[in-house]
Amino acid sequence: MSVIYLLIGISLLAALGFLAAFLWSIKTGQYEDDYTPGVRILFDDIKEKKTKNK
C-alpha cells in the first residue's frame, strides 16, 4: 500500500504541471475571449485549395 505515496507524489507532480499550465494560460490571456476561438476554427486559411500532386 505504501506505493500510494509514489502514486500520489507522481499524480501531484502531474497536477502541479497542469496547474502551472492553467495559470500560464490565464496569464497569457488564453481565456479572455471565449467566443471567437470557437468560431475561428471553422475558417480555413488555405491559399490555393488544389495543389494536386499524387
Add this chain to the structure above:
Amino acid sequence: MAEDNVNKAAEDKKEVSTDAADVKRKVEGNSAKLETFEYDNDIVRKFAIATLVFGIVGMLVGLTAALEFVFPEINAGIPYITFGRIRPLHTNAIIFAFVGNSIFTGVYYSMPRLLKTPMWSKKLSNFNFWGWQAIILAAAITLPLGFNSSKEYAELEWPIDIAIAVVWVAFGVNMFMTILNRRERHLYVAIWFYISTFLTVAMLHIVNNLELPVSAFKSYSIFAGVQDALVQWWYGHNAVAFFLTTPILGLMYYFVPKAANRPVYSYRLSIIHFWALIFIYIWAGPHHLLYTALPDWAQSLGTVFSIMLIFPSWGGMLNGLLTLRGAWDRVREDPVLKFFVVAITAYGMSTFEGPMLSTRSLNAIAHYTDWIPAHVHIGGLGWNGFMAFGMLYWLFPKMWGGKLWSTKMANAHFWIGTLGILFWALPMYWAGWTQASMWKQFTDEGILAYPNFLETVTQLAPMYGLRAIGGTLYLTGAILGVINLWKTAQKGSFIKTETAQAPALPKKYKKPKGEYWHRWIERRPVQFFILSLVAVVIGGVIEMVPTFLVKSNVPTIASVKPYTPLEIEGRDIYIREGCNNCHSQMIRPFRSEVVRYGDYSKAGEYVYDHPHLWGSKRTGPDLHRLGDKYPDSWHYRHMLDPELTSPGSIMPPYPWLFENDLDVSDTPDKIEAMQTLGVPYEEGYSQQAVNDLNRQAKEIASGLTEEGYEVAHDKEIIAMIAYLQRLGTDIKAQDQQNEE
C-alpha cells in the same frame, strides 16, 4: 514630495504600458508579414489507413475471442489462439492500434491547422508512424507467443515498453515544438486535450511498466500484491481516461464543429470541463479494486472521485451534442454527424454508468461479471469506434478532394454498427445480471443455490452467442466503411499538401537586456511557489519511496512464504497462458464468496506476488483458495481436457503443457530477480533452485503415477499443478496450526 513621486511613477507606468499596447497593435495588425506554409496530408493518410487496417484486424481477433465462448472447440488445440492469449491481443489491438492510430490521424490533421503551422518535424512524424506500427507488429507476434507481463492493457514485455516510451516521447517533442512555432497565439481547447494526453500517458506508462528484466522477453513488476494492483489500476483506469477519452474529446472539439459547420456550443464550458476532467480522473483508479484487499480509505477515495467525474464528463458530452443545435436536420442527411451523435451519446452513457458502477452497492453486483465488458464496449464500439469512423468519413473526401463514394453505404454502416453495439451490450448486461444473481443466490436452508460454478457459465451460453452476433454486425459495418472509403480515395485524387497563409506570431514580451537570469522568476510569485513546490515534491518522493518500497516487502502474515522455484515456473506459465483473463485471485468478503471459495483474501497473502494476478473478470471461478481443494490428478485431467472433470466447461484444453519440457535455464535468474525485489530467499539460493525444483517435480510426478497418470517430471504441467496447489494455502496452514 513622496506622494508626488508615487504619482509620477504611476503616470510613467501608464505611459509605458500605452506605448507597449501600441507596439503590440502595430505588430499584430497590419504590419505583420503574411507567411505561406504547407500542411502535410501524407502523414494523415498513413495513419488513417493504419486505423482502418488495424480496426478490422482488432475486431476480427475480438470476434474470434467471442466465438471461443460459444464454440470452445474452434480453438483446436492451438496454443497461440486460446482466449487467454488473444484477449490481450484484442484489447491492445483495439486500444493502441485502432484507436491509437485514429488519434494520431486526427491530431496530425487538426493540430497544424489549429496552430497555423506544419508539424515541426516531418522526420519525427514519420518516426512516430513507423515506430508505432513496428510496436503493433511486435505486439501481434509476442502476445500470441505468450510473452506477457499480465498487467491489463500493459501486457507487452519490457523491450516493447521501452520502444513505446521512445515513440511516444518523439510524438510529444514534435507536438510541443509545433506549439512553440505556432502562428496562432490562442491554444484552442483541442490542443489542451492533446497536451494532457501526451503528458499523462507518458507518466502512467512509465510507472506501471517499472519491471525487472530476467531475460529478453520476461520481466517481473517491481511492485508486489496490493501495491502492484493499485499501480495497475491507477494506470488501467487512466489509460481509459487519457488514451480513450481526452484525445478523443480533443478530436470531438475539432471535427464535430467542422463537420456541422457550427462553433462549439460553449467554449467556456469546454475550458471548465477540460480542467475539471483532467484533475479528477487521475484519482479514480481504485474503483477497480472495491472490496478487495486494498485498504478501505483508498477504495473510498476512488469512489468519491469517480462519482464527481460525472460532471466534467457530462459537460463534455452536452457540449458536443449541443454543438449540433440548429443543425439537427443535417444529422438526418449527413452520415458523419450520425456517427458523431451516437458516439457522443455512447460517451454519455458509459460515463453515467462508470460513476454508478463505482458505488459499492452496484460494484458488489457487477464486478467480475459480464456487465463490465458490456460497459467497456459501449465506450469502445460506441464512443471510440464511431468517433473514428465519423472522422474518417469526413476526412477522406476532404483529403481526396471529392465526395464520399456512397452516402447510402455509409448510412448502412451506421445502422448495422449501431445494431451491432446493441446486440453486443444488451445480452452482456443481461448475462452480467444473471451471473451475479446466481453467484449470490442462497436457498432457504442457507446453502448456495448454485454451488457448482459451471451452472452459472452454461446458463449464459445464449447470451455469449448473441454477443458474437453483435460483434459480427459491427465488423460487417466496419468492412462496408473500409470499402466505401477506399472507393472514395480511388475516385478522387489525393491532395498531398495544402498551402495556407497566416501572419507570423509576434514575440509578445521583450526581456530587458542585461538582466540577471533569476529576475524573471522573481517577478512571478505564483510560478515561483509552484516551482519550489515541485522541487520539494521531487526530493520527497525520491527519498521516501524507496524506504516505503523496501518496508512493504516485510510480510505481515508470518505463515506466508515465498514460492518454490517450481511454483514460480508454474506461475509464469499461468501468466503466459493468460489464465488471469478469466480467473480472479481475490475473494471478496461476502458470504456468497466465502462459502463458495473459502476465507476472504488478505493483503498480506500477496507480498511475494510480482506481479499481482487478482484478475478483473470471472468467466471461470476464483482460484485464490484452489490449493489442496482437489487432488493433483484432478488438475492433470482438467488441464488435459476440462470436459473430463467439468462437462460443459468452455475452458480450452491445454495439451501442450503435457508435451513441452519445462525450461529451467532461467530459474536461477528468476530467483535472483525476486531477491533483488526483496523476496527473502536465502543468500545463494539460486544455485540450488533447480535441484529443489526437480525434487518437488519428481514428488508430484510420482504422486500422479500412483494415481495412475504416467507423466515425466520435467513437463510444464507439473509446474502448473505445483502452482495451482499452492494457491491460498499458506493461510490455511496457519489456521490448522491455530486449531492444533
